[in-house]
Amino acid sequence: MAEALLTLEGVHTHIGQYHILQGVDLTVPRGGLTVLLGRNGAGKTTTLRTIMGLWKPSRGRVTFAGRDIAGLSTPDIARAGIAYVPEAMGIFSDLTVAENMTLAARRGPPDKARLDWIFAFFPALRRFWSQPAGVLSGGQKQMLAIARAVVEPRALILVDEPTKGIAPAIIDNMIGAFAELKREGTTILLVEQNFRFAAALGDTVAVMDDGRVVHRDRMAALAADEAAQTRLLGLTLDAHQ
Amino acid sequence: METILSGDYPRSRLLTALLGLLLAVLAAAPFLFDGAQAINTAAKICVFVVLVASYDLLLGYTGIVSFAHTMFYGLGGYGVGLALYSWGPSWGAVAGGLALALAAGVLLALGIGLFSLRVRAIFFAMITLAVASAFAVLAAQLSDVTGGEDGRSFRVPELLRPGFRLVAEPVLGTTINGRVVTYYIVFASALLLFLAALRVVNSPFGRVLQAIRENEFRAEALGYRTVCYRTAANCLAAGMAVLAGALNALWLRYTGPETTLSFTIMLDILLMVVIGGMGTLYGAAIGASLLILAQSYLQKLMAVAAQATEGLPLLPQLLHPDRWLLWLGVLFVTSVYFFPSGIVGRLRAASR
Amino acid sequence: MAATSPATTSADSLPEARRDLAPLLVAPVLMVAALPLVGSLPTWVTLTVAGLAMGMMIFVIASGLTLVFGLMDVLNFGHGAFIAVGAYLAMTMLVPLAGWVQADSLWLNLAALALAVAAAGIGTGVLGFAFERVIVMPVYGEHLKQILVTMGGLIVAEQAIHAVWGGDQKAMPLPQALRGAVVFGDVAVEKFRLLAVAVGLLVFAGMQLVLNRTKIGLLIRAGVENGEMVEALGYRIRRLFVGVFVAGSALAGLGGTLWALYRETLTAAIGGEVMVLVFIVIIIGGLGSVGGCFLGALVVALAANYVGYLAPKIALVSNILIMAAILMWRPQGLYLVARR
Incomplete structure (x- = not known):
């Protein structure tokens, strides 16, 4: 496996009184597309926002290209080479x-x-x-x-559910665009509910539940293992396929 | 006791002692003090405890800032004052003026609330400021009705006049004249209104208000119509301010823009709430009493300091008694930053 | 600033970009409606010019405030302090320049005014920077405290003016060449009002230019809509905000100077007086919208002048009535600024 571009180690994030991330460990290999799967409310969006500095982690390390970025401000994190596509598109x-x-x-x-x-x-x-x-x-x-x-060109792109409510024709365009970005060497961390889209693009996959990463695998392996899909993702699969 | 205080105790020994002392002194004021100055101060404290407590319903319990509280206070003063002035010194005039003022105040509060609270709470502060300043100018301009800048002096019903004797002989060395009767009317009304406010904030209605203040979205999600609750709180606070204004007018036998509508009074109210402690009615009582006592004291102290620094550049100007508002402003800003829970908050924290 | 624009024309249709034009019509409709009520054309012209001048001054003062709100959700009740301090600084600057002010030369007069305005702008800009650091910064995101603290700041500033300049009313004489009126036929228009209109239009045009044609302007507009995304694109919105706050304070100083010259007198309460109008204007315009603020200022000022002439007794409440009417029509103000 390629060296890691981004690593999260034991990251905790609180939003107000709620303890959302409860020790996230996540590795994003350089040059690949990592898919973050999981139920609604598992903490996927909060993970992206924490990486981007939009929420401050209360504990843990976020290392990007060998540098701890957990305490940096959002503009500095962006300038370090991370781009962000929020769910609401912004x-x-x-x-x-x-x-x-x-x-x-x-x-x-x-x-x-x-x-x-x-x-x-x-x-x-x-x-x-x-x-x-x-x-x-x-x-x-x-x-x-x-x-x-x-x-x-950015080293890492965080994309939050780009296929939500989007017509299939456009999704195909997106698959093309992401594939092209991968060829160019851009690393992508993609939060996705659409398993078909995720399976078509993903190299590695991490599944979140209750504020933690509970499963890590190659995407191809998970795509082939229906039992693991059902166990890890449950009904969300049927609902979103 | 439980029922009287609606189960909301001071929760600090020192605070209980202070409140007890305040209540005792105010209750016995006509017998304790001789001069008009002291009894005037006592009456002013009674009126302001009600006024500030009603404002705390908004600022402390509901979390909205109004700059129109003096407008309602003024409505009460002008309602009773102008009724007595034009209809003659009868109890009917007092009741009629008060009823009109209450109706006008609540309607106005309802109107402002519906316009500004519907959209965004922050509109409320700006709109109240605009409406209140228009009202103040209006009161000063319509001099045929209101007496303009000079205001109106009026005669009160027989029972309340200085010449009236309730009992022929002095009691405990104090003549029970109409002024003493007036004082006790003011005192008793203030006490009742304060206890009523205490009842309101500890009722289910009051708890919803606090829930809205803490988290508007959640309260909304739980199904509470936040606009209705805020508007209701605004009307309630306005009504109480009208009553405070009426009491003040009865005591002063005068009403005018300086004593009711001026922005300085609005600032005093803000300061009293913040210094006493936002979100506790006891804070309103403590803040009002403390500031009214300090005001005369502070100004005297500043006069001394200004004289002492005579000849130095700028300092005498800054310490001139007319500049006490400057120091109140500084005190206000610093207490919002460093002392947001006020005196009551500090006392309660210390006793925990 | 125009980015590389691929020259393309396509038959592909887009849902027509509907421009919201109705608010633009409010001021003209008001002007036309007032003509028959006023009855005489010369009077109407005088009132209209007076209204336009007043509107421009209010716009200059209010524009910074509305942008500061849009950008950081900060409502600065202390904005009035900059109005007053600016006017006092300008007055102080004009004292040694009395020779130029009284000279019978338009250029010397304007030079004196320019220096006074510069003093006001720079002074209030610096004050704005300090105000942002000391008063506003610690209370980001807390509306309640913001309102209280900035209001406290206004009181302190007003009292400090009393201490420094004294509490009595000051004269603010107009330069020689700007006194009196220009007469066209039987229509007389005061010269200073024309100057105020010109300055206001210049400020508005300058602002539009900055907001639409420079990257800073794009960032401000983007920040008003979604500050978080501006940060995620790598820009420090804090710096942008401080810049806007300082610029807004300087504009308030400029507006305060014009207002004092318009009145020809000056007291420390000037800030509070104007702020009431300013609040009404930015509520009418829609919090955060510069265009709305411009229209709102015109509507309020025109109405104040017409009503002041037609029915002086209700002139005082006319602003409130207009605000109520516009909020009934559009509860968020003339222009709704999209918020995150």
Whole structure:
């Protein structure tokens, strides 16, 4: 297995009085796509937000590229090379698609060739380039959110349930985009409920329950083991397949 | 005792002692003190305990900031005052004026609440500020009715006049005249209103208010219409402030913008609640008494300090008695930061 | 700033981006409706110009406050302190410049004003920085404490002005060339009002330019909508916020100076007076919206002038009535700013 780009060791996170993460241990190998599965409320989104510094862990270490980032502020974590696509997408609806992309490109105006590469997967973004992002459809917004995360090369991308409520045709586009990103060497940590989508892309998988990682495996192995799927994921499988 | 205090005890020995002392002194004030100054202060404390307690219903128990509390206080004062002024000194005028003021106050509170609390609690602070300032200007401008900046002096019913004697002979060396009767009316009403407020905050209604303050979303999720509860609290607090204003007018036999509507009074109320302790009615009583006592004292102290620093740059100006508001402001800001639970909170923490 | 824009035209239709135009019509409708009520055209012109001037001044003061709220959810009740301090600083600056102020040269007059405004802007900017650090920063995310503490800050600032400059009313003389009125036929328009309108339009245009054409502006607009995402993209929103707070304070100082010149007198209570109007304006406009704030300021000021002429007795409550009417129409204000 490739060396780890991101490691979480014994991470605890409290939100108000609630103890959400109760000792998460997670390794994300460099260059691969790691899928984080689990029931609703298992702590997947909180794990991503904790990595991003949007919640501060109360205990534990978060190591990214050899550096402890657990105490850093969100902007510093982003600048260290992590991009984040939240579940709610975080689109600036008052800004145009172009302006959204401009903000995502920290180093200067977005690179032309990179944009063309993005447009190849998400042609709608080229079409609606100077429209306010607020008028895009849900799927188009999701494309914009992912495009924003990759407008400049980043070492690690955190993506929270990109397929939620998205049409199957667009999901296929996303599979293409993520596969291409993997080829480019980008590491991806993907929270997903859609097992088909996860199985198509994942290299490794971690399953969460009650604020802990309870199972780690290669994705292919879990995809082949129906008994383990039922045991670990239960009804969520049927509900989301 | 359980019933009288609605099961809400001071929960600190020192606090109990302080409250007991306050109650005893206020109850016996006409017999303890001679001068008009002292008895005026006692009456003012009675009125402010009610006013500040009613404000604490909003700030401390419901978690909303209103800048219109003096408007309701003023409504009470003007209601009773103008009724006595224009209808003559009868009890009917007192009752009529009070009823009108109560109705106007509650309706106004309802209106403001429905407009601002429906959308966002933060609107409430701004809208109350705007409405209250418009009201204050209105009261000053409509001088035909309100007497403008000068206000109105009026005659009170026979029973309350200084010349009236309840009993011919002095009792314990004090003449029981109309002023003493008025004082006891003020005192008894204040005590009753305070106990009623205590009952309200310890009722199921009061507990819902506190639940909303702690976590609005959760209260909403549990099925409580937070807007209705907040609006009801606003109306209740407004009604109580109207009553406090009416008591004040009866005591002063005068009503005017300076004594009821000015923003300084609003600031005093805020300071009293914060210093006494937000979210405890005992804090309102302690804060009101302490600040009213300190005000005259502080100003005298500042006069001395200003004289002592004469000749130094800027310091005499900063210590001039007219600048006491500056120091109250500083005190206010620092107590919100460093002393958010107020005196009562500290006393309770110490006794635990 | 325009990013590389692929020149594409496509038949693909998008749900038509509906521009919300109704709020833009409020002020013109008000102006037209007032004409027959006022009856005489010259009076109407005078009232309208007065309303526009007043509206611009309120806008200059209120714009910073509404942005600060939008960006960090901080409502600064102490904003009035900057209005007052700015006006007093400008007055102090004008004293040694009395020669220029009284000179019969428009350029010397304007130079004196520019220096005074600069003093006001810089002074209140610095004060704003200190205010943010000392008063506001410790109470992020706590509305209740914010309201109390910033209100306390306003009181302290007002009293400090009393201590430094004295409590009496000060004269704030208009420069020679700006006194009096320009007459077109039988319509007389006060010169200073024209200047105030010009300054207000400049500030509005400048703000629009910054907000729409610079990366900082994009960040501010994005931050108003979703500050967390701005941080996740790698920008420090704290710095952005301090910058906006300082700029807003400086604008309040500028607006305060204009307001004092408009009144030609000055007391420490000026901050509190104007703040009431400012709050009404930003509520009407929709908290956080600069465009709404501009429209709200015009509506409030125009109405105040028309009603003041038509029915002086109810002029005082007209603002409240307008606010009530607009909130009945749109409970969130003219423009709703999307929130996270």
